[in-house]
Amino acid sequence: MKEVKIDINIHSYSYEELDATDKMLIDAAIEATNRSYAPYSNFAVGAAALLENGKVVTGTNQENAAYPSGTCAERTTLFYANSEYPDQPVVTLAVAAKSPSGFLDRPIPPCGACRQVLMEVEQRYKRPMRIMLYSKNEIYVMYGTRNLLPLSFASDYME
Numbered sequence: 370m371k372e373v374k375i376d377i378n379i380h381s382y383s384y385e386e387l388d389a390t391d392k393m394l395i396d397a398a399i400e401a402t403n404r405s406y407a408p409y410s411n412f413a414v415g416a417a418a419l420l421e422n423g424k425v426v427t428g429t430n431q432e433n434a435a436y437p438s439g440t441c442a443e444r445t446t447l448f449y450a451n452s453e454y455p456d457q458p459v460v461t462l463a464v465a466a467k468s469p470s471g472f473l474d475r476p477i478p479p480c481g482a483c484r485q486v487l488m489e490v491e492q493r494y495k496r497p498m499r500i501m502l503y504s505k506n507e508i509y510v511m512y513g514t515r516n517l518l519p520l521s522f523a524s525d526y527m528e
């Protein structure tokens with residue numbers, strides 16, 4: 370038996386430490402939370418994607434009375450970005466979330482289904498995606514989805 374260790378790297382920044390583009394993207398994700406439709410969870414999530422051509426697209430979680438029919442902010446944003454700009458790689462995705470008591474004090478972790486979608490978007494465009502997860506106290510920055518979803522399943526396993 371041998372133990373297999375897989376390292377992931379997360380950089381923790383304060384908002385003030387971010388450069389102007391990253392601040393703008395975090396601001397866009399924060400602002401997007403106001404457009405969330407979350408009457409069931411009251412948990413408002415916003416995401417903002419910076420595309421290679423410089424465009425920023427945002428999205429939010431959209432819930433439904435038939436609960437599984439809703440979707441997370443990350444997937445809303447990436448599917449919209451890929452639908453509207455299919456030739457544009459996603460350079461950075463920023464995510465912010467607030468509960469009824471305000472923005473989180475720990476970085477918002479994307480759910481497993483969103484991690485899988487992030488990874489496929491990255492593979493599709495063959496470039497690592499930066500991921501920024503906002504909280505009031507610190508912002509996690511990751512270079513590539515492998516830091517969110519190690520040992521991931523992708524289409525190359527089926528070849």
Ligand code: THU
Pocket residue numbers: 407410412413414429430431432439440441442443477478479480483
């Ligand atoms: N949600 C997101 O939109 N993104 C996340 O990263 C975590 C969870 C949404 C799904 C649902 O509308 C609500 O937050 C509560 O789970």
